[in-house]
Amino acid sequence: MKGMMTVSDKRVLLILPALIVLFFNSIFPILIVLNYSFQNPFATVPGFVGWDNYIEVLHDSAWWSAFMRNIYFTGITLAIQIPLGLALALTIRERGKFATIVSAAIVLPSLIPFVSIGILWRLLSMTFGPISLILKWFGIDYALMNGTNAFWTLVVMDVWHWTSLVFLLMSAGLMTIPDVYYTAARVDGSRKWQTFRYITMPGLRPLLILAALLRIIDSFKIYDENMILTVGGPGRTTEFLSMFLVRKILREWAGGFGAAASLIYLLQAVVMCFILIMVLNRGRGMLERES
Amino acid sequence: MRIKEKKRARKILKIVLYLFIIFVFAFPIYFMAITGIKTRSEIETQTTFYPHTVSMHNFKQILSGVWLRCIINSLKICLLSIALCLPLSFLAAYVFSRIEFAGDSHLYFWLITNRMAPAACFVLPFFAIYNNIGLFDTIWGLLLVYTLFNLPLSIWVTMSFMEVIPKELDEAAFLDGYSVWGYFRKVLIPVMKPGLIAVAVFIWMFTWTEMIFAYTLTSVKAKTLPVQLLVIVTRLGYGVDWGMAAAGGTISVIPAIILVFVARKYLIRGFVPLRRI
Numbered sequence: 001m002k003g004m005m006t007v008s009d010k011r012v013l014l015i016l017p018a019l020i021v022l023f024f025n026s027i028f029p030i031l032i033v034l035n036y037s038f039q040n041p042f043a044t045v046p047g048f049v050g051w052d053n054y055i056e057v058l059h060d061s062a063w064w065s066a067f068m069r070n071i072y073f074t075g076i077t078l079a080i081q082i083p084l085g086l087a088l089a090l091t092i093r094e095r096g097k098f099a100t101i102v103s104a105a106i107v108l109p110s111l112i113p114f115v116s117i118g119i120l121w122r123l124l125s126m127t128f129g130p131i132s133l134i135l136k137w138f139g140i141d142y143a144l145m146n147g148t149n150a151f152w153t154l155v156v157m158d159v160w161h162w163t164s165l166v167f168l169l170m171s172a173g174l175m176t177i178p179d180v181y182y183t184a185a186r187v188d189g190s191r192k193w194q195t196f197r198y199i200t201m202p203g204l205r206p207l208l209i210l211a212a213l214l215r216i217i218d219s220f221k222i223y224d225e226n227m228i229l230t231v232g233g234p235g236r237t238t239e240f241l242s243m244f245l246v247r248k249i250l251r252e253w254a255g256g257f258g259a260a261a262s263l264i265y266l267l268q269a270v271v272m273c274f275i276l277i278m279v280l281n282r283g284r285g286m287l288e289r290e291s
Numbered sequence: 292m293r294i295k296e297k298k299r300a301r302k303i304l305k306i307v308l309y310l311f312i313i314f315v316f317a318f319p320i321y322f323m324a325i326t327g328i329k330t331r332s333e334i335e336t337q338t339t340f341y342p343h344t345v346s347m348h349n350f351k352q353i354l355s356g357v358w359l360r361c362i363i364n365s366l367k368i369c370l371l372s373i374a375l376c377l378p379l380s381f382l383a384a385y386v387f388s389r390i391e392f393a394g395d396s397h398l399y400f401w402l403i404t405n406r407m408a409p410a411a412c413f414v415l416p417f418f419a420i421y422n423n424i425g426l427f428d429t430i431w432g433l434l435l436v437y438t439l440f441n442l443p444l445s446i447w448v449t450m451s452f453m454e455v456i457p458k459e460l461d462e463a464a465f466l467d468g469y470s471v472w473g474y475f476r477k478v479l480i481p482v483m484k485p486g487l488i489a490v491a492v493f494i495w496m497f498t499w500t501e502m503i504f505a506y507t508l509t510s511v512k513a514k515t516l517p518v519q520l521l522v523i524v525t526r527l528g529y530g531v532d533w534g535m536a537a538a539g540g541t542i543s544v545i546p547a548i549i550l551v552f553v554a555r556k557y558l559i560r561g562f563v564p565l566r567r568i
Contacts, residue, residue: 018446
């Protein structure tokens with residue numbers, strides 16, 4: 001029964017090594033950040049400043065720009081990636097050799113280091129890269145650091161990068177729907193759209209939600225790709241939260257401010273994670289055992 | 292006859308579509324690979340889709356000096372990470388899936404948030420701690436940090452593979468006189484081999500590509516490949532040597548390509564158990 005500690009089961013102790021490592025690695029640092037966030041460690045008279053750091057963060061316009069930019073970016077890329085990944089998964093369903101090769105090609109981008117993705121796209125969008133060449137045929141003048149081009153190139157890059165993960169999850173989800181359902185639907189005279197709506201979509205629901213929420217959470221953490229592609233430029237227009245944080249801490253040495261911002265960032269990630277788990281489990285317990 | 296023509300047209304359309312998809316996803320990688328072989332002047336003055344003059348200069352530089360050390364460091368850390376995380380997560384997953392104890396779902400939730408947390412949050416404390424303990428710029432220091440992110444994910448995935456194995460197997464084994472460790476060694480691990488391989492793949496993929504921590508916590512001795520790539524791309528002064536960057540990028544992509552083509556059959560199937568967290 002849940003809630004009753006089975007003390008006699010000594011196997012519980014097996015979890016200790018992992019726990020010790022995690023405790024040292026995660027609780028301890030968070031306590032340190034918490035400590036820093038209430039101080040001003042690099043001031044002439046270091047000492048506690050209470051909630052000042054947090055207030056400063058929430059009033060910082062650069063922070064808000066970065067935050068809103070993240071939301072905007074995540075919204076757009078998700079709106080493209082999820083339908084696209086789903087469409088790809090639906091199109092490539094057979095088991096043939098050719099289909100496997102195509103699937104492998106689609107999955108490839110998600111296994112490449114983020115840095116390399118940044119380099120890849122930087123090469124493509126350089127002054128003499130293929131993108132500007134092809135766009136010239138259409139009469140469009142393209143330069144990476146021109147106005148909003150940087151942002152949109154980032155969007156395209158992100159879509160290219162992560163549609164593969166969505167595709168992967170959707171394909172796995174499609175595999176779990178038993179063929180019997182489809183046969184039954186066909187026998188009952190269901191048309192393609194109806195089959196899709198009443199059989200495929202509900203079957204895909206858990207993995208669809210997983211894909212969406214994984215993407216939302218990971219998308220907020222973006223750092224490597226935009227660091228290489230645009231280094232936050234032009235100006236600060238593509239500076240996202242992670243970059244903002246690293247800049248504040250490592251370049252401007254704003255210790256207390258950085259610590260407070262880190263914690264706000266972490267809190268937001270935890271909240272999103274919580275929502276992810278709640279939605280996925282929909283009332284069931286987290287470690288629901290299927291006996 | 293019309294139906295046959297329609298079917299044939301459909302098939303051709305499908306093949307064209309597939310080829311287009313392969314092109315979209317593979318072309319950028321191809322482009323990066325050939326940029327690594329071009330000469331510097333060619334990269335900066337023309338757009339070419341195949342190298343007009345082949346120069347192995349960049350790749351020769353990659354396999355020596357700083358670059359080689361970075362590649363070896365990355366390899367070392369990946370393998371060590373797998374060696375460390377696999378056993379730990381195996382044990383932890385075993386406990387989570389077989390035994391109930393007070394607060395287990397809370398613990399599990401905390402575990403997962405570790406994976407979801409942005410790396411940038413932890414940069415500050417680790418930087419401060421490591422500088423004081425002397426773990427800065429060491430492989431072991433970086434390894435420790437990576438377990439922070441690898442352990443939760445591996446426990447999570449191992450759990451989903453382990454839950455499929457019925458508890459009755461444990462009980463039968465214990466009845467037959469196996470000790471816990473004997474059971475692991477002779478029964479459970481062989482049964483879970485595909486799952487464990489999947490976990491190893493996940494760990495590899497995160498560790499090989501991670502950059503934020505590597506960048507802040509290393510400088511010379513323990514530098515990894517992604518950091519070196521970042522360094523030459525953001526170097527100020529002479530302008531960026533894109534040929535070198537491309538060559539370095541290509542090297543970083545090779546493990547992924549090998550992986551995908553060796554394991555392509557198991558790739559998608561490996562994600563199926565994630566249906567329920």
